[in-house]
Amino acid sequence: MTLSLKLYLFLLLGLFTVAEPTAGVAQEARVSKWPRGVTYEIFVQAFADSDNDGIGDIRGMTARLDYLKALGVEGVWLMPINPSPSYHKYDVTNYYDIHPDYGTLDDFKTFIREAHKRNIKVVMDLVLNHSSSQHPWFLEAKAKKDSPYRNYFVWAHKDDPQVQTKGKIIAGDSDNVNRWNKLDDSDYLYYSYFGGGMPDLNYDNPDLREEVFKIGRFWMSEVGVDGFRLDAARHIFPDDRAKDNHRWWVYFRNEMQKVNKEVYLVGEVWAPAEVVGPYMQGLPALFNFDMGGAIINAVNSARADSLVFKHRKIRSFYQSVNPAYVDATFLTNHDQNRIMSSVNNNIDKAKMAAALLLTLPGSPYLYYGEELGMRGKKPDEYIREPFLWDVAMKDKVRSKWISPRYSTDSTVVPASRQMADKSSLYNHYKALIQLRNNSQALSYGEVEALETGYPEVCAFVRMTEQESVLVLHNLSSQEKTVQLPSTYSVYSKVEFKNKKASVRNRLVQLPAYSSLVLSR
Incomplete structure (x- = not known):
């Protein structure tokens, strides 16, 4: 029919x-059931500080679970929480532990238990495309050619034609066109899609693949997470090996389902729908970058006549690949200018973008502070600024990891005051989420x-x-x-x-x- x-x-x-x-x-009664419900993305470092050291942490986040429950979210996605030398932590040095600034494994287990008590699922960012150049695997691999970890990474001799561009090896981060990086006093180079500090892992190596399965099993069986957001899912293998990428995620999902049949995997494949589609064979949930951009364009141009048709076209294509797929819709995330800045700080347009996201089909993701109208523009640090819980003199848990440039006390009304204001952006989000959670039609x-x-x-x-x-x-x-x-x-x-x-x-x-x- x-x-x-x-x-x-x-x-x-x-x-x-x-x-x-x-x-x-x-x-x-509430009819939505996660992952079809609303999920909330958190940069832990910026969210809530429990020990007054200026850095958001897991205990601070645990103490704010009732805020998330009241907002109506049913899941949280945590940006990377593993040890790392960088502020963003997308370059992991230990896949089996928590960054000490954030707390301990026990703190995280407590967070998960408390989240589950509130019917909130927990998804953690799993960075599997690459490790940090400071990871013990890589440190040993570059020091010892005969190390078993050498083959955890991708190497080539400097004279190999594959690393030549116009007769010249191009290395370094900003100009790393062909993504081969020099080692000091070595004739060998290592491959890194995202820059020299994040060497790619070698998925042609069965030992590396088994190590990755071990990592996934650990966080599910030992710690209790409900699933993973899979960073850079398109780049496990080079772009000319797309089919290998597709097959890998089927393999990974099958292994994770041996631990938890209901494991939730959501992938980052930042590409047009025709490129995204084949990944749904192994990743039943993928972020819908096309629709986020389409909603913002519609709101800014005040033209919505093609929005539903565009959405239906994308959904029809995805359903042809995997009828049970989860359409992870969103406005903006931690890699993009914040939605409030994208609509030129216009509160009416911000409310409209939220209304479209939460009434159109999909399983929406909110970026922390979006419900407050937090602002932010690249570089990335300034789209990851501290959450404003209260006015500055009363805010005992506000992170101070960075001095904000966009989301300040003069530009953003804090959560405490918005929660008390029926006409606030916060209560606009809350009302729409409640409406959606209670509606078969809007949820499914x-x-x-x-x-x-x-x-x-x-x-x-x-x-x-x-x-x-x-x-x-x-x-x-x-x-x-x-x-x-x-x-x-x-x-x-x-x-x-x-x-x-x-x-x-x-x-x-x-x-x-x-x-x-x-x-x-």
Whole structure:
């Protein structure tokens, strides 16, 4: 049955069952179930400091679990927490421990237990493309050619044609065009996709592969994590070996499922949908970079007429590869300018971006502080600034790992004050998350666009066999009046609105930057 025919039958059924009232979306018990629920990305170093050393830590994060529960999130994704010489920790020196600035393994186990008590799952960043150049494996590998760790990395002689570019070896970080790096006093070079400090691991080596499986098993069976966010999943093998990349993740997933059949794996494949699709054979959840960009473009241009069609096209392609895939949607993450800065600090546009993310299909991810309107632009340090819990003089847990350039007391209202303000961005996010968590249609439903005649209005129906809702967003700075078709008259109960959006006798009034969600 086609989606359009399903929609017609839903509407027709509604017209002839008025004697049997339908429970409102907001009145139902929570129906979302992670990973289809909302997940919250945290840079631990910036989130909450428990011991006043200026660095966010695991205990500080544990003490803020009730904040996450109240917001409505059902999972957290933690950026890397392993020992590392860098602030960002994407160059790991020990895959079996916690960075001492963050705490201990016992602290992390406590965090997981407390999260699980609140029905919050825990996903940790697993950096498997490369290690740190300070990892003991690499230190021994470069010192001893006969070391068993030598083959954990990728090497070539300096005269090998594969490392020549126009007759010259190009090395170093910023100009590392062909990604081969020199060793001091050596004729050999090592391969590193992301720069000399992060040498690539050699997945043609079965011993390395088994070591990686051991790492995954440790964090699941010994520590208790629910899954992994897999960094740089596209680059396990070089770009010309894409099929090897696809096969590797099938292999990895199969091994992880031996420990936990429900293990959650979400991959970072930053590429167009046609490149992303084949990875779903092994990674059932992948970040939807295309849709994040499309939502931001729609909000900034006030043109939403193609947004639903674009989303449906991407989803249809992904479903053809893996019908059970999880569409990990998001606005921006730790590698991109923050959403508030991306909409030029316009609170109305920030609220609209959130409304689109949380009502369109997908399993949304929020970047920490997004719900407060935290700002940030590259370089990366300044999109990872400290979370603002309270006004400065009262904020006892605010991280001081960096002096903020964008998210300061003069630019961002802290969480404590936003939580007390019904019209705040925080409460906008919270209301939409609650709506979504309590709705079969918004959590799991397919999407069918409704043409309104206004390119500025994004209108669509989300539906499952149990429920359907009509969603309308006005992305423009001008009020719009939409006359609903007669078959849509069944949608009359307001489940969510802002800025005095309303409906009466199929006539929808949408003030500037307003949203309206209707059920039958």
